[in-house]
Amino acid sequence: MKHTFSFSLLSALFIILWSSNIVAQCPNQLTNQSTSINLSPGYPRSGTAATGVQIGASCGLHIVGDLGATYARYEIPINIADNALVPGDQIEISMDITNVTANFRYDVRNGGNAIDASAEPISGRIITIPSGATNLVIRLFTNNGQNDISGSFDISNLSVSKVGAGGNDAQPPTAPTLSSAGQTETTANLSWSGATDNVGVTGYMVFKDGTLENTLGNVLSYNVTGLSSNTSYNFTVKALDAAGNESPLSNTVSVTTSSSADTQAPIAPTLVENGKTDATVNLSWSGATDDTAVTGYRIFKDGVLENTLANVDNYQVTGLTENTTYSFTATALDAAGNESTGSNAITVTTDASSGGGGSGWSETASVASYSGQVAVGTSTVPSGYKMAIDGNLIVEEVKVQLSGNWPDYVFDQDYKLPTLEEIRKHIQEKGHLPNIPSVKEVESNGIELGEMNRLLLEKIEELMLYTIKQQAIIESMQREIENLKKKDD
Numbered sequence: 001m002k003h004t005f006s007f008s009l010l011s012a013l014f015i016i017l018w019s020s021n022i023v024a025q026c027p028n029q030l031t032n033q034s035t036s037i038n039l040s041p042g043y044p045r046s047g048t049a050a051t052g053v054q055i056g057a058s059c060g061l062h063i064v065g066d067l068g069a070t071y072a073r074y075e076i077p078i079n080i081a082d083n084a085l086v087p088g089d090q091i092e093i094s095m096d097i098t099n100v101t102a103n104f105r106y107d108v109r110n111g112g113n114a115i116d117a118s119a120e121p122i123s124g125r126i127i128t129i130p131s132g133a134t135n136l137v138i139r140l141f142t143n144n145g146q147n148d149i150s151g152s153f154d155i156s157n158l159s160v161s162k163v164g165a166g167g168n169d170a171q172p173p174t175a176p177t178l179s180s181a182g183q184t185e186t187t188a189n190l191s192w193s194g195a196t197d198n199v200g201v202t203g204y205m206v207f208k209d210g211t212l213e214n215t216l217g218n219v220l221s222y223n224v225t226g227l228s229s230n231t232s233y234n235f236t237v238k239a240l241d242a243a244g245n246e247s248p249l250s251n252t253v254s255v256t257t258s259s260s261a262d263t264q265a266p267i268a269p270t271l272v273e274n275g276k277t278d279a280t281v282n283l284s285w286s287g288a289t290d291d292t293a294v295t296g297y298r299i300f301k302d303g304v305l306e307n308t309l310a311n312v313d314n315y316q317v318t319g320l321t322e323n324t325t326y327s328f329t330a331t332a333l334d335a336a337g338n339e340s341t342g343s344n345a346i347t348v349t350t351d352a353s354s355g356g357g358g359s360g361w362s363e364t365a366s367v368a369s370y371s372g373q374v375a376v377g378t379s380t381v382p383s384g385y386k387m388a389i390d391g392n393l394i395v396e397e398v399k400v401q402l403s404g405n406w407p408d409y410v411f412d413q414d415y416k417l418p419t420l421e422e423i424r425k426h427i428q429e430k431g432h433l434p435n436i437p438s439v440k441e442v443e444s445n446g447i448e449l450g451e452m453n454r455l456l457l458e459k460i461e462e463l464m465l466y467t468i469k470q471q472a473i474i475e476s477m478q479r480e481i482e483n484l485k486k487k488d489d
Helices: 002-025 407-411 420-430 439-445 449-488
Strands: 048-055 058-065 073-079 090-098 104-110 113-118 122-128 135-142 152-164 177-183 188-193 201-208 211-216 221-224 232-241 253-256 270-276 281-286 294-301 304-309 314-317 325-334 346-349 361-364 367-370 374-376 387-389
Touching (some): 048 073, 048 152, 048 449, 058 073, 073 152, 104 122, 177 232, 177 253, 211 221, 270 325, 270 346, 304 314, 407 449
Parallel strands (some): 374 387
Antiparallel strands (some): 048 058, 058 152, 090 122, 104 113, 104 135, 177 188, 188 221, 201 211, 201 232, 232 253, 270 281, 281 314, 294 304, 294 325, 325 346
């Protein structure tokens, strides 16, 4: 009995050690159990860790949000070209999701568009490859609303396989029957029916006077906008299927937009001068009325259109020549495009130059302003700039107020953080970081302080994400080392 007990204990110890070895050998990426689709390596998004674990008899992944992340997400790319997939092909997606601790969601995205989504379980999901797709991404994530803890889940038994061929579909849909459901001065409301296909109609193309107006999804109506009043247009429609086959053209529908009901022009405004310099004239006006509403104004300089404005009551004419006489008039506009007669004419002679080489100086409330360009140490100012200095500049503080996007977008969950291998290849090929100007670009174009600060902060935030991700891997490895030490003990 002692001999038997000793053998059983050794056997049990062997099984435990063998099982532990399997757990340690589980990779931190899933392997597709199907042979018909080659998956690109999956990856956890920033703030998420993926650890290979034994789940039943299979190797899987334990996905967990880390370091205060508000969600945990793992992505599995599918390259369309690498798998010889074409629009209309169907793939089946299955996997086991277990041990979910927070709001779980699954979706498949083509670019920014979700083409399939559900909560667990994920079994037998059939996806049709859409037209124009180059990569699909399977996304698995917790806390879709991002309003609670990040949570975690386990993935195992992944299977992605091709189950239907759409590329062999050479039969186009039948032509739809087009009709008009009404029109206004600037719109035409179209609808259609009757298009069929051996696989399925997936969209429609709308043509205006023989030119493509829009490509739509599988809808049965469309409102054409931006038309001219009292004008005739010819419309046709084609149906599309998933393989890209186009139906013959539908019947032609002719639509004449409505005539404008408003034919009364506004009353002309009264124009006055409100100041001038050697390069500018300030104009203002009043008194224009309309039976509906005045919506804008046109300013004319010496009988030539200077500018078309919104419903404002003043305008500064710039770029004038010193000591020169100009004549200005204005007209009022309404929403129907009716235009008033010309206003009274204002004759203005610009000031003579003060002799200092500059023009356009004015002073308001002890603040001097200048309407022209300023060149210091040089005689030219590049197009699009107000001031050029050829030399050094010393100031106590410079504030750059950007109108562009500050790089907090790096921390958005959809931000595509380049891999370090991609960074390495870019540096090897280009000799500089992505999105950072090269030395030749700086020598040719200089740098903009605000834009360069934005780019540098973008790189700092990306570096922080790499550091966070690397720290998660280090902590995971430390936990595994500690577990191995405990087992050795």
